[in-house]
Amino acid sequence: MRRLLVVGAGTAGTMVVNKLRHRLAPDQWLISVVEPSDTHFYQPGYLFLPFGAYTPEQVTRPTRPLITDGVDLVYGEVDRVAADRNRVLLTDGRELPYDYLVIATGVTPRPDQTPGMLDGGQWRERIFDFYTYDGALALARALDRFEGGRLVVHITDVPIKCPVAPLEFAFLADAYFRRRGIRDRVELVYATPLPGAFTKPVASARLGSMLDDRKIAVEADFLAERIDGTTLVSYDEREIPFDLLVTVPLNMGADYVARSGLGNELNLVPVDRHTMLAKGHDDIFALGDANDIPTSKAGSVAHFAVEVFIDNFLEYAAGRPMTGSFDGHANCFVESGDGRALLIDFNYDTEPLPGSYPVPTLGPFRLLDEAAVNHWGKLAFRWMYWHVLLPGRPIPLPAHMSMAGKNIPTPQE
Incomplete structure (x- = not known):
């Protein structure tokens, strides 16, 4: 056996x-x-x-x-x-x-890896995460109490689980505070160790413009060294004060x-x-x-x-050579608020591009484009996860990324 x-x-x-x-x-x-x-x-x-x-x-x-x-x-x-x-x-x-x-x-x-994140007395008081079940529930209570001030969405370092999730949180927070009628009392800041909103140029430009449109300030190349009370401090001694910090600790x-x-x-x-x-x-x-x-x-x-x-x-x-080769294929729905989302599809060698997925022209999902159908696709995935993905049933999507339906942007002069 x-x-x-x-x-x-x-x-x-x-x-x-x-x-x-x-x-x-x-x-x-x-x-x-x-x-x-x-x-x-x-x-x-x-x-x-x-x-x-x-x-x-x-x-x-x-x-x-x-x-x-x-x-x-x-x-x-x-x-x-x-x-x-x-x-x-x-x-x-x-x-x-x-x-x-x-x-x-x-x-x-691992919040214990950043000085002041756990040992400064602010954890689950003014500093929260949403990458854990308990953290997400605690943050729900904190957001309900939040009436205004500076909310900082922060990534400690990469790689992290679901790298678009902090962006999604920022977009959803913007929509959430608008629904509550207090958006004008909330300053939203997105602090990232990356040089832009995302790791790939086309997607980074698109997502960065969405942050700008929502008046979410971006602090790029911000690598946090410690937290002093209610202030994020980077290795180059830049400081970002906060009233509420939503952080992604080191993974x-x-x-x-x-x-x-x-x-x-x-x-x-x-x-x-x-x-x-x-x-x-x-x-x-x-x-x-x-x-x-x-x-x-x-x-x-x-x-x-x-x-x-x-x-x-x-x-x-069976003693034979492995003939399959994974190409790094990833696709992610990116919630942008107000019942809309984007979709990105990429692999080791190809960055996210605009277009349609999985069928050229027909989609139904839109790549790098905010659309209600993408939002519904993300919500529908929860049912797919429990009833199709985990049981190991086949999903009619190719494991390898396809260029079908993707549009390569023309370089700007």
């Missing part, structure tokens, strides 16, 4: 075990997944919790029913991976053997990755960016946010990468 062990039953881990259970013979393969939580969280929904657009019940489900029959769900915390012995050691002393290991424990916000992989000697300085597992095979190991893969591939840490990346990984793994386990 061969053993496939997956660590983490989030988006990537759940898709892997559910898909492979139907592709690997049960009498030949034992598939197990290790997960500490009995609750699965729909993390894209965290963005909507602070504004009351989603309820807690809409973003949570019990873990066990999401895992297909025939997969052994092991509740526990990982202490470390003993790669030299093909064992995963749990904190309670249990040891789980494997022939192949998939690391899919994602990244988590890091799981600590056990570091203890196992498998990660980089952010506890991300270095992998071949096309196959997800861990560098220096022939029996360990890392999927989803847990690896160091140079693309967005987003659910769509996990989905597309898993699609490529499944066929690759079947070839690899």
Whole structure:
């Protein structure tokens, strides 16, 4: 009996075990997944919790029913991976053997890595995050009480989960305060370590103009070194005072990755960016946010990468070369407020471009263009996530990015 062990039953881990259970013979393969939580969280929904657009019940489900029959769900915390012995050691002393290991424990916000973020007495008082379930709910209460002042949306450093989410929060905050009739009493500031609103020029220009249109000030190239009371201080000593800080703390992989000697300085597992095979190991893969591939840490990346990984793994386990090659495909809906959103679609080599998706001309979704249909697409994805994506059912979208429907802008003279 061969053993496939997956660590983490989030988006990537759940898709892997559910898909492979139907592709690997049960009498030949034992598939197990290790997960500490009995609750699965729909993390894209965290963005909507602070504004009351989603309820807690809409973003949570019990873990066990999401895992297909025939997969052994092991509740526990990982202490470390003993790669030299093909064992995963749990904190309670249990040891789980494997022939192949998939690391899919994602990244988590680490406010403890920025001086003054946790130890200054402001956490969940004036400083909030929305990248955690508890943080998003606490922020909802803070926004409800907020009657005016300077609200700063801040990214500590990259990479982060869903890199467009801070932009979305800024856009939704603008719309939220307009609905409450207090927008003129709120100064919105967007502080980012990037030189612009996004990492790619065309999308950055488009998103940057949207911030300008909404009178959201941008503090670019702002790399926060510490927080002094109610002031963000950068490494070059620039200061941004705030009345309410909505921050994205440093995102890091799981600590056990570091203890196992498998990660980089952010506890991300270095992998071949096309196959997800861990560098220096022939029996360990890392999927989803847990690896160091140079693309967005987003659910769509996990989905597309898993699609490529499944066929690759079947070839690899059969002793054949992996023929699939992941291209870094990502697409993300970007909520812009007032029932509209953009869509961006890109990969390792091609930046987000205007056009239509997934069908040329017909769409229905519009690329880099605010439209109600994009907003409804984002909301509909929650149903798709629970009922199609996680169960491992096929989605009629290609794993690799297509140039069909995309328009390459003409360079300006």
